Amino acid sequence: MQPNKKYGKIQNLFLLCLLLTGLGRMPSILSQDNTTLDSPVSVSALFSTADVLPMKLMYSNKSMKNGTNDSTYINSILSYKDGDGSWRELEVGLRARGNFRRKKCYYTPIKIKIKKSVARETLFEGNKKLKLVLPCFNQKASNDYILKEYMAYKFYEALAPYHFKTRLVAIEHSDITSRKTKSNQLYGILIEDIKNVAHRHQGHVFKRFMNPMTHDTFTSVQNDLFQYMIGNTDYSTVYQHNQKQLFADKRIVPIPYDFDMSGFVNTNYAVVSKVQNELLTIEKVTDRMYRGFQRDENVFAAVRASFLEKKNVLYTIIQDHESLFVTKRECTTARDFLSSFYSILENEQEFQREIVAMARPMPQKKQ
Template identity: 50%
Template sequence: MKKEVIHLSLTLLLLLGHNSYAQEVTKTALDEKTTELFKNSQILPIQLNYSNKHIKRNTNDSTYVSSELSYKLDDGSWKTLKMKIRARGNNRLKNCYFAPLKIKLKKKEVAGTLFEGHKKLKLVLPCLRQEDNNDNILKEYLAYKLYEVISPYHYKTRLVTIDYTDQNGNREKEHTLLGILIEDLDNIAARHNGAIIERSLHPLTMDDLCAAQNDFFQYMIGNTDYSTAYQHNQKLLFIDKKIIPVPYDFDMSGLVDASYATVPTIEDTSLHITSVTQRLFRGFQRELSIFYKLRESFLGKKTEMLDVMDRLEVHFDNSKEFTTARDYMLSFFEVLQDSEKFKSEILQKARIK
């Protein structure tokens, strides 16, 4: 798959500019373009063997180390693939015990396997060695699945159970973890016949509906740790003459409410909230019709989103974690259903700069 990257000119941005009448994005029949790895929603058992300390200390954006990934086949046997890995995620790398991974795979190595069609993947691991680590992974996975309900422009994800052997010199330590495999941005671009935008752009140059949809979603999960302008926990795609944001990394959200999560400072801007569970709408002002259209759209998808959540309940180690997360979601819909709250918490909080 050839990566296509574009750099938009000022003229093109002005032509595409503020599209108040952007057509509503609806789900389309894209299943045939989804790889086998992400067509199946069952949890995939995998095995990993590497040094967590070495990965954290000795890899960077351009430095990978060789390793192997084994995954369980339907007949109970295991298939092993050669791969290269590095640590990723500045915040998690700084604050977490387990480093999240970027995985590189060779086309020849994955041909005819479950991983065919993937040259790069991300693997999200629990941050810390603590009781709620797997539940936090479930809640972050939930955020990805909720965005699938909201927008067709999303990352495909799959839960994995990981038998991980951490090598430390002559010592080995075994860990059983839950993780999230995430497809690469190239796959999303290819699925929609789009291109990747690498430069920084003002949010008001983006498609009105898609950008506001993203902002509503971030408010729903209580996430302020993002910036579409600077592509912080966001990527930009150019699809059908529209600039579309695609969000990722939700561990700092109120929905996840991780023990290490703190209110971020975005581009030296301090937010006037004291806890990640406090919601703050970070979107820009747009045509009111866009906001009201999205209000109805989110309310119309309430049952579907709660169903997505309820199907994950059985996997939670602590039922209280699930109940708290579900109540948090319900509080979002209460804001949408109450006209005064919708006005004060969203419409009046929309940014002008």
């Protein structure tokens, strides 16, 4: 996918506007945190708690993969356990997401569509569309990958004011076949729709291809350092690959998602990404490589300080989910991977060598 022919003119116009509106607020950019920027209109009840939500879904895996596309959904019933312990049912539409997972995995990620009238006065009220991330393979150990990806979302939620709200769910999936119905127990991640994020911050979704120079400086480095922290190269802020753009508070901010190819999650199908066929110098997803662009050193310093400030919070997120892991070694590995990041962050020479010096020149039109 390539930017349209007006790409350069649009960038220049936006860059000029952002410079004119943003020069007077540089100090606030460098000192931003969740307290100063995150003033949401509302958070859906679905995402207002970190409790694991019990759910039931019944659908044919075969029909999901072969019978759905961007506009074609299959009808299903989503059941969830309400706060009083009773089970409630919702009529929903489901479709598969992701070409890679559709071809390689037993389960595909799912897009859920719920009519407003159906969701009214339920836990799902206010959520017309949701993403549901499921394990790739039908194996108990695959649930640990879901836990680690969920923790990655929670890391970014703790670090950045602009983020997707998520909810861990324990699903009983009934796979309908021609012979019988087979039930499997698995973890999943419910992810709110980007339009809900925009509404929460009184902004709007920004879909045009933009030069990263037009992105909010602090948030841009924050996003790139987070990707480095979890060992993820499977993203592009220019081409909006595993990224959404939000225009809020007179700034364009990138919001990341999909972390299953990261070294932190380290799924058994993960490979080093080649976005736009770009060859990287690392061989394994557990090898980190900073993919951000060159910025003012004061911005790097401010973002670095914000990550150091949240260090204990991130370790607590891992600790809070340790009991859910099938294989305790996976949790230990995740903790060690985070520790290796902070070893770099806390060492001035390593921070300069591995991150600041590795920042790429800002692209003019293409990444």
